[in-house]
Amino acid sequence: MEIMEHNSLISELTQGKELALQLRTHLHPSSSPEQACLFLTEMIQSSFEKALLLLNFNSSNLKTHQISSLDEQEGEEEEEEEEEVEESSTKKKRKISRSRDALKKRKLLPRWTEEIKVCNGSAPEGPLNDGYSWRKYGQKDIHGANFPRCYYRCTHRNVRGCLATKQVQKSDNDPNIFEVTYRGRHTCNQSSNLGSTSISSQNQIYEETNQIQQKPNSEIWFDFGDNNFNLKTEDFDQVFPPFSFSYEEPIMNPTFIPGEDLTAAVSSPATDTAWDWSGYDGGVQRVQSSEQSAVTEIVSATTSVTNSPIYNGDWDFSLDNIDFDHNFPFDSLDFIS
DNA sequence: TGTATTTGACCTTC
């Protein structure tokens, strides 16, 4: 790792640590204006994201080097192949070269899965509106599954190089459940368009309903009548490895509005296939089950939270209820160096 | 005409 990057990484992580400490002081009941908490959480998020990007970047390079050194011969062949591509510009070779490179990158991307439950059997007419714009690039019949799987990638892939993709598949067991697998984080910053409305409405949701329950199996349930939202906290061990949370009275703010016409929320064009509600985000019951990438757990976990429609940076966790794991090595050199 | 979707072919992984 380059010294500059190493220092940047330490700087970002240290800043995150300090901001977390500040936030903790703000969380004292006697202080803590909500705006300050929100600002601090955003700063913390930003700081960790930068750090993780650095980590991600370096681990990518590392992996590439490892691959090269482990299979030098193949690497050389690849180089030759790429030269050939430039010279001969044969379509086939270009395709091979590109796809190998892309696959190497894809393997390093974090991945996590959510289950989205569509309630009332009201078929929305568009894609899941999770705050990002997706472009469908493929559909595949999956062996043993009753329904095909759809493949989406970020609309801004070409323009901004955003590598985020998602797969949407209707569940065999419950036709109202869609399994959405996200891969890679958005680097196109398009989520900001939903953040502005969500915070206020989210708070409103919580204030109006205040029906959050904790189930014995550590699932958080947000009961909004027909719109249920749950989060399997058992998966938080994977999603947030460094922390442990207690959910006695969490404040989490899903980004949909209860009672709102769900179909109206759908804005972007999509497939009209009856089952293909890939972009549909209304009336959801989500179970986030994180499947970690090959990079590092913390990269995947953090990315999954910041990138997921469940949490797109707009939630304000009530950290009063979050117990920082005392084992988390915030102060250890292992963590910051 | 530009953009999104469909779909068969191709590639990688297991």
Next chain:
DNA sequence: GAAGGTCAAATACA
């Protein structure tokens, strides 16, 4: 070789 994932030409649509 089967299955999953992606590409890209063809097609649809606004």
